Structure formats: structure tokens, C-alpha cells
Amino acid sequence: MNNISVLVKSLICGLGLNLGMSVTAYALPLEKIQLPDGFSIELYADNVKNARQMALGDNGTLFVGSRRAGNVYALIDSNKDNQADQQIILAKDLFLPSGLTFHDGDLYVAEVDKIWRYNDIENSLPTIPKPELVYDKLPNKAHHGWKNIKFGPDGKLYIPIGAPCNVCDDPLPYSSILALDIETKQTTTIAQGVRNSVGFDFHPKTGELWFTDNGRDMMGDDLPDDELNRVSQEGQHFGFPYVHNADIKDPEFYDAEKAKLNTPPELNLGAHVAALGMEFYLGKQFPAEYQGSIFIAQHGSWNRSSKVGYRVMQVVLDGNKIKDYLPFATGWLQGEQSWGRPVAVLTMPDGALLVSDDAADAIYRISYQPD
Template identity: 35%
Template sequence: MSPPATPIPPSETRTPCSIGSRPRLRRAAESEDRAWRITNLVAGNPKNLFQQQPVYIENMRAVMLGLALASGVPVLAQPGVYPRQFRLEELQTQPGYQVSVYAGVPGAPRLMAAGPNSALYVAAGDAVWAIPAAGQTVRAIDGLSGAHSVQFVGNDLYVAVADGVLRFPNAITDDFVIRTPGERLLSLPAGGQHITRTAYVGPDGRIYVTAGSTCNFCIENDPRRAAAMRFEADGSGQAIFARGLRNSVGLAWHPATAELWATDNGGDGIGDDVPPDEINILKEGSDYGWPDCYGSQIPVDWGAQARLDRCGSTVPPELALQAHSAPLGIAFYTGAQYPGSFVNDALVAFHGSWNRNEPTGYKVVRVRAAGGHATGIEDFLWGFLDLNTRTTSGRPVHAIPGADGAVYISDDLTGNIYRVAYVGPRLNPGGFVQRAPGIYELYGENLANDPAQFGIYAAGVLLETLYVSSNQVNFLLPDRFTGDVTITVKNEKGTDEATLHVDGR
């Protein structure tokens, strides 16, 4: 018997079709939409796709393949990615970090928020769950439809559902159950290929909402689709803030610049490596290209309605990502549990590809962004995907700093909420003291558990140490180092770095 699998929506992943001409791409997009609707009927999910029931992946692929063939679309049917049993020991993270399973949430946990009471709150389809402590879950709100994002503003909880945004006033209770009725602030278009809605109150007090496209490539009849919208605090004054965003699931404001960053899932059917998925910095009135353009103003000849002359005015991404990674939630690290060098970097969850020849994604990445722009990207948590067997043990959705400064990650395949804590060395950025010419002292935590495995470096050059302990290091700094010098400490658990300013000597 084939292994059971959860159907993976085209809203974040790929469609098994190839492209040879405009009509073929148009038929592929139409078949993709029909196939996904029927697939979810087969799976027993006609209303709420978040409450997904197990279904054999072969059945799903057969339905989609049959529909594509019936429409005359040439099909490239790559092997799928199958679920496998989750094993914590398979997960890997950067040196100095430790991952654990913090809690399990019924259903499919999506976007999360830390509450003013330090509990985690998780949107999961028909409910919002509170997680007050490790291993504890409380159904805070029930009876929702497509709950996808949550945010606290004071003690009020904002929840984006499939067709609007709800506000639950005075949502902090001793038992974490929210009994106050939700107030509908605004209504949104529902359905289509991309069914999730994300909504957050911005630093200006207004509500920002995204709604993905109804299709793979098409001209939308409703300008609210494939766009970011802005509303006044009471839900009035709807305006299109930015457009050309095929499916921007994740939104976050940069802590230093207050600019709005958004992930975006690129279109399907063009190839394994195009179009790139994106991280964009959204500007009011800007156009980010979909369906006619991608990346750095590259046109897509998707059909007779394609507007290829539009690309010259579109905005290139802040960071282009591997195509079909399916970036979902984004959050900036603002806690104190991680090294200071992590502050204001972004964490992005890659939900993972569906039928790319070589699967990709299924991990969380760190985007270096402390200065207000993306300067690099690196894996932060991985190990879900096994390329050899084309299986995955999880699908990350959102990674956020919790009240304790650790990072919490939702997984809508397993229902797990992971906790990633820092256990390596930590420098006190202001803890440098010059004791004598060329002799410095620094302070921190967990600096040297084993002096034999400790090293301190200036701009990559190993320095001589005079004294080493778990919270203090005295070291020699050669005369050639002046100005701002990056000091890095390394031990068996990880690394941390800080900047030391050295006056000319």
C-alpha cells in the first residue's frame, strides 16, 4: 500500500505541466485550478482546506494528471514528495543552537504571534490555539473558517480568516480561552487558487492585508487579488497599497526602517529555476510584476492578454529566492536570547516545492538584514527533506521570536511547534574594556566551557589570550588593528561576534 499523504495546494507549490505556447500555459493554469478543487473534494475538504484529511498522493496526482490530459495540456509528471515519519534527531541547525518540539497543535498550524501574556497564539484553520507553556495547548477560539494569521495589538487579537479580518477585544484571559465575540472589521474576497489571507496592523495603526491570486497566470477581475491592501483601523478606507504580488503570505515590518517586507510565491510551469520566489520591500503604489513580469523586470509571455510592455515599471525583488521554495512566514528577530549579531535579521520559512525535478525548500532560512536591506541568506533549520527518498518529515510555515527570545516554528504537516534556543557563546556588545595598550578585556556568557576549544579572532586572525573563563576573556590585540574591528569568539557550541572600536595607536 502506498503511504498516505496530505494534499499540497498549488497556492504554495507546483503544478505538473510543461509550457510550449501561450494557449498551453493558459490551459495549464485553468486545469491547475480545476484539479485543485476536485482534489480537495476527493480528500473530503470542500469547505476548509486547512482541516486536511489523509489521502493517497497517487490519487491526487491521478486526478490532476487526468484533468490536464483531458484539456490537451502536455504534462511533465515529476515524482512527488512523500511524507515520512518525523524524527527530531534528523533536524539540523546552525552551531550554537538547539531545537526541540515545544508543542503539538491539532490541525494545520499556520502563522503565529506572541501574546502580551507571553503565550504563543497559533492560527490553525477552524481555531486559534494558545500555547502557554511547553506541551500545553488551549483552544482559545473555535468555529472559525480559514484562520491564517494572528496578531495582538494591546490586549485585542486580530485574526485573518478566509473572507475577512476579525478583532477579538480583551482577548487575554487567565485560562487562555477567548470568550468575547469577534467583530468583523472588514470583508475580503474568498476562494480561488490561493485561499489564505494575512492581515497585520502596521506601525501607523492601519491594517495591511494580502490576498493571493485566483490563478497561476491571468488578469484578475478583482483588484484586491494578487495585491496588498491597506485599511483604516476601523476597517474603512480600503486602498490598494501594492500590486503584482502573486501570493504574498508573509508580512513583517523591519524594526529599524519600519518598511514592510513581504514574501511572494512565483508562478508555476515555467521551469525548475524560474521564476524566482521573492522577498520584496513593499512601497505604496508600486507594482511587483505578476502575472506579466518576474525578477528583475523579465517578461512572461503567458498568453494573449500578457502585457509585456509593463515590465519596465515593475519593482525588482529585494532578494530573489530559489524558485518553488514556497516562502511563507517572515519575521525579524528582536529578542535577547540570541547573539546580538542576529538582531534585526529575518527568518523565513520555506514550505517546500511540490513537483520540482529536484525538491527544494522544507527549511527555515536566516536573511541577513540588520542594516535594512538583504545582504545574505543562509540555512537556519533544515533536515526535513530527504532528497534520496524524495520524502519530507515537515513543512515549516512561520518562525518568530517568542517572549523568551527563543525562536518558535510552526509546521503544518506534523502539527509541531518547534523551539530553537541559543546555547553557544554570547558577547556583551558593550563589554569591552582596554586594560593597557594592546590588552583588552571582554565580557559575555558561555564563552569558554573548555579552554582547549576556545578561540578569539580579530577580523579572522586568531588572537593570543591571557585569561579565559565562561564570562570573561583577556586578550592581546596587535597594533595593526584600528578603527572598527570585528571580534569573534568560537567554542565547541558555536560563535558570536561584536564590534570593538580601537582608536589609532
């Protein structure tokens, strides 16, 4: 966001809050977003500080996590005009509560080291129910400690545990994805050798877990790629920290025997693009060529000599076979200046796609209307 936009936003912010206005709409250059023909983008919600993972309640409440802000939000579109008009802050000052999910009427929120549950939350609002501690045995290191969470087809809660470093060989549960039985509190290691996954989903037909993984830094501008991976067997190893992508040896930790454990990625996504939230598109609004595709939010590079990412990509599938990898929404990066950073995607009941942006404090709605 340029300095003028920031100034405009700050000047009108107080008025906007008092008048119920959308203040970010004055500052965010949505006209710069490039989409395929027939698609359009609009603001669903603004002033959602540091918006990260999203989850939709049964009654249409949009729940949103944050990272640095430490907040958890409930957004309500009371007049059903595809724009949130009420924001409730459910929690403040949490430990990087980036991830949350909605399951059987309850909201689950992930701090770095704890999982909380807000029981029957939509029927309680605007009263905020007292959260119940579900699990408190997660590591408490902040580095790559924020996480997305989601329930799987098996009814277990899936929780990534990132590496507490750029590259290191710390023991499990670091660098893994766990499945938590919320009743017994038992965990299962679903995947290991995973540096930092901040987005995953389950294949709508096979039920297999697919996830994004951020590659390590400090190996230059073009190595290694971020990855899109598929878990075909419980406990699979995906190479970190010994080997990256299919066969790139780590300069510090390469071990020939341990590298044999590596499961190559289904797709290399590009180095430093910071692939985060992903979802299989199961909506009916978009044309046929988008059905069953994976949408991936790329947060964008932070230490590459020329910036990459800052976009939403489409992965076209035929079963488990990847047919194409295409830009879907671009324009948050203008030259070397970025005004937004996509984090997560979420398909709405009408088939529109929401995209959260933790830099612009916004949530966008992408919809399709044929000519």
C-alpha cells in the same frame, strides 16, 4: 513522516491526550534538523493540527491559526518550561483561518473573506469571548485566499489578497497588499502585482514593509524564483502577472508597457521553495551576526521534479542591503521525502525562535546556548 512514525503516533495519541503527554515527540525525528553550532531545537507544542501563523499575547499565550483544519488555537505554557501544556480551541470550521495577530489586548483572526476580533481575550480565557466582526469586504475565493495579517507601525491592519489562480490578470484588490483602518473601514493599496504573499514584517528602523511572494507555477523547475520584496513607496507594483523577478517575461501575460511598472525583488529566494512566514529577528539570545536578520520559513515545493525548500533561511542585512542568504534550519526534507513543512516564525521574549509546521502539526522552539 514515515509510515512507522504515523502508526506509532496514532497508537499512542489517545493515551497521550489522556495522560497529558507529548505524543508527537515519539514520532518527529528532531535529531535530523541541522542547525548552526550552539543552536538546539525542541518541541514547543504538538497536536496543533495544521499550525500556521502564530501571535503572542501580552501574558504569554501563543495563538495559532490553521488552514485546512479550520481551527484557531490558544496554547499556554503554564509552568514556564518552554513547552505548552494546555491547548484551547478558540474556533472551529472557519474558512481557512491561516492568519492572526494580537494587538492592544485583542486577537484578530483572518478568514478568507472576513476579519474577526476577540476582545480582551487573555483575560477571558478559558472562557472564549464572542468574536466581533471587524471587516467583511474581502474577496471570497479560496485559491490563494488564506493570509497572514499584522498591524503596521501606522496602526493599520495589513492584509494580503492573493491572486485567485496560478497566473491571471484579475483586477484589484486581487494580487495586492492592503492596509485596513479598523475604525473607518477604509483600505489603502500598499503594494500591487503581488501574486501570493503569506509572510511580511516591518523593518525595525525604517518601518518599511518587507514581504515574501510565491512565484507562479508551470514554467519549469527553475523559473521563476520566489521573492523577498521591499515597499519603498505606497502603491508600488511588483510585476505580477506580466513579469517575474527582475525581467522574466510571463509566457501568457507579458505586456511590455505594464512590465515597466515592475519593482525588482530585493532577493530571489529560489524557485518553488514556497517562502511563507518571515520576521526580522530582534531578540537578544542569538549571537550578534543574527541581530536584525530576516528569518524566512520555506514550506517546500509541491510540483517540482526534485523537491526544494522545507527549511528556515536567514537573510543577513546591512541596513537595506542584503549581505548573505544562508540556511539556518534544515532537515525536514530527507532526499525526496519530507516529514515536516515550516510555515511561520515568531521570536519569543527570551529570544528563542518558534517555527510552526502544518504538516507535522507541531511548533518547534529553536534556542541558542554557547558552549
